[in-house]
Amino acid sequence: MIPFNKPYLTGKEAHYLYQAVYSGKISGNGLFTKKCQEFFESKYGFRKTLMTTSCTDALEMCALLLDIQAGDEVIMPSYTFVSTSNAFVLRGAKIVFADSYADNPNTDPNLIEQLITDKTKVIVVVHYAGVACDMDRIMELADKYGLFVVEDAAQAIDSYYKGKPLGGIGHLGAFSFHETKNIISGEGGLLVVNDERFVERAEIIWEKGTNRAAFFRGDVDKYGWVDMGSSFLPAETVSAFLYAQLENLEDIQRKRKKIWETYYTKLKYLEERGLVRLPKIPNYATNNGHVFYLVCNSLEQRSALIKYLRERNVYAVFHYLSLHLSEYYNEKHDGRSLPNCEYFADNLVRLPLFYELTDDDLEVTINTVSSFFG
Numbered sequence: 001m002i003p004f005n006k007p008y009l010t011g012k013e014a015h016y017l018y019q020a021v022y023s024g025k026i027s028g029n030g031l032f033t034k035k036c037q038e039f040f041e042s043k044y045g046f047r048k049t050l051m052t053t054s055c056t057d058a059l060e061m062c063a064l065l066l067d068i069q070a071g072d073e074v075i076m077p078s079y080t081f082v083s084t085s086n087a088f089v090l091r092g093a094k095i096v097f098a099d100s101y102a103d104n105p106n107t108d109p110n111l112i113e114q115l116i117t118d119k120t121k122v123i124v125v126v127h128y129a130g131v132a133c134d135m136d137r138i139m140e141l142a143d144k145y146g147l148f149v150v151e152d153a154a155q156a157i158d159s160y161y162k163g164k165p166l167g168g169i170g171h172l173g174a175f176s177f178h179e180t181k182n183i184i185s186g187e188g189g190l191l192v193v194n195d196e197r198f199v200e201r202a203e204i205i206w207e208k209g210t211n212r213a214a215f216f217r218g219d220v221d222k223y224g225w226v227d228m229g230s231s232f233l234p235a236e237t238v239s240a241f242l243y244a245q246l247e248n249l250e251d252i253q254r255k256r257k258k259i260w261e262t263y264y265t266k267l268k269y270l271e272e273r274g275l276v277r278l279p280k281i282p283n284y285a286t287n288n289g290h291v292f293y294l295v296c297n298s299l300e301q302r303s304a305l306i307k308y309l310r311e312r313n314v315y316a317v318f319h320y321l322s323l324h325l326s327e328y329y330n331e332k333h334d335g336r337s338l339p340n341c342e343y344f345a346d347n348l349v350r351l352p353l354f355y356e357l358t359d360d361d362l363e364v365t366i367n368t369v370s371s372f373f374g
């Protein structure tokens, strides 16, 4: 079976884990946590980063930092993972879902303005498949109405909008290092604080509502409970694992993008014949090789393709179900249909893409997709 994903080990993970374990400090905010944070801050110029136990946690920190209260409205795509909404639902927010573009799962900024009310507080963008949303348009809207912007950059490591690194454009950003992402630590995430106003409080919320981090830096002479917070910082072992991946980031990205390009080039003819659609990368965006997908013409065609591939040992998978139609949020949603989101939920299928996918397996996958379409 050619799997959909296989977590990649660069070779140094066990070495750094060993160092972390025998360093005598395995709880959080030690040497490897700092090394990872420094890496992100120096490579991407992020103002302040904090390692978290997941992207879900980083998003929950965003909701706390933005002081979301019951009844506040948060605009976000429906074509996303549940964590994007849960983070705000946990604080009592009302989720207002915005539709995708017709040719790209990202939120169409033209559809956002009409959803803004005097209760709107935040726009959350999701850079689906690591492809940037139109951030100039989103930031303009946020400025015009005094809103905050959170980037759910879970899939968007090392990807750019007009030369700016994703995760570094909104007021806050969140990355994931779950084993299905480009660089991994099993579970793990990163909060990015781009707005100076949130830097100090982010560290306090991260450390269970205490000023412990400032104390260990020697900035204050005792530490205590100064705000609300929770346990968001990961053990050193998580950051040690991630550090090995960061040292190989360029190699990982090069390989993933090469696989993506091969799929695109070899399957382009299917789009030209109107049989499927391929991903659209707008001029302002880069591709980080996170996901390669096809958009089928119907749910029936997609189900048949997935079945056909599985019978031939190729594991392809669909992606998000619309959150506005979910069992949990359906009743709370305002009833608007979101046709583009629903279209991607029904028709999008992802093909195997991981570092160790061999040329042979890539060719088998491409040939099997081709033979399905005849």
Ligand SMILES: *Cc1c(COP(=O)(O)O)cnc(C)c1O
Pocket (backbone or CB within 6 Å): 053, 054, 055, 056, 057, 080, 081, 083, 084, 126, 152, 154, 155, 175, 176, 177, 178, 187, 188, 189
């Ligand atoms: C993977 C993912 C998440 C969740 O990341 P975790 O690190 O597993 O919490 C959130 N949002 C999006 C868009 C994702 O792809």
